[in-house]
Amino acid sequence: MQLILNLPSIDFLKPAFGEVNQLGGVFVNGRPLPNAIRLRIVELAQLGIRPCDISRQLRVSHGCVSKILARYNETGSILPGAIGGSKPRVTTPTVVKHIRTYKQRDPGIFAWEIRDRLLADGVCDKFNLPSVSSISRILRNKIGNLAQQGPYEAAKQPPQAHAHPHAHPPQPAALPYNHLYSYPGSKVATPPGMPALPGHMAMHRIWPSSHSVTDILGIRSITEQQNAEWLAHSEQLCHSTQHPGLPTAHHPSVSLHGVQRHHCASPHAAVTDCCSGPGVGVVGGGGWGGGCLLTIHEPRRRGK
DNA sequence: TGCGTTACGGTTGAT
């Protein structure tokens, strides 16, 4: 695949800050690579480029290429996992649900009473029993209206009417910033219009991650331009080498969560489209993963 | 030489 070696150089991506790896590539420690690069890694792999060549070409460490491809093969997602945050340790959805129930039944109930009941009902054991302050926080933050309501107002309303006043705050319609990084593994509801995903396949949250490498480095426009060039190039490549099972620009078997990529659209745009919707897939580890699904038919499976 | 794995230093966000 000599053609790949003619891809545009990324020398000009060197930022004002950030770090440069051994291959001369730019990265920000602790932050994911731009989705455009991640997408390119996957697509180059789809084109049959060896990971070592991808690594050299994109100046991304081979460990990273390996990781991204492995994740893609496993989950179908090119996106990084959810950075930051932590799983609820004691205030699990089940616990919250029970607390809400207790509060609905007895709006005047005290936090310490709820705590006792959680233990008595077997919802929690002594190891994962929330503290009184945790319960208070749940009541304040997640069941706020109910807690603030007087017993009479609360009792007057049917359970459904105030069952979830704040438990599921409305999902922002769109993330104005950095929808490039739609992080998986979230606790938010499936966005409207998209089917709920069962169990481990469900998307748990969409991170409005504060800074992508692209943004940090200020290279978004550059990568877009670069991607456009690259895409045009790969389109050319696809035309010349029709590869069964491999996506080409004109039979858009590359789709991002149902958003078919047009051959004239940049990968960046495709990812952006994708990330306005829910993600699918579980990234390994703690099950926090997921994110947008890059569906490429017949993904190449690694031999090992 | 290619690649999977892992230690490391870093970021992030919920608790």
Next chain:
DNA sequence: TAATCAACCGTAACG
């Protein structure tokens, strides 16, 4: 409000 914790990141190095 700050600290802690546990998730994630990519790189570098090893086998």
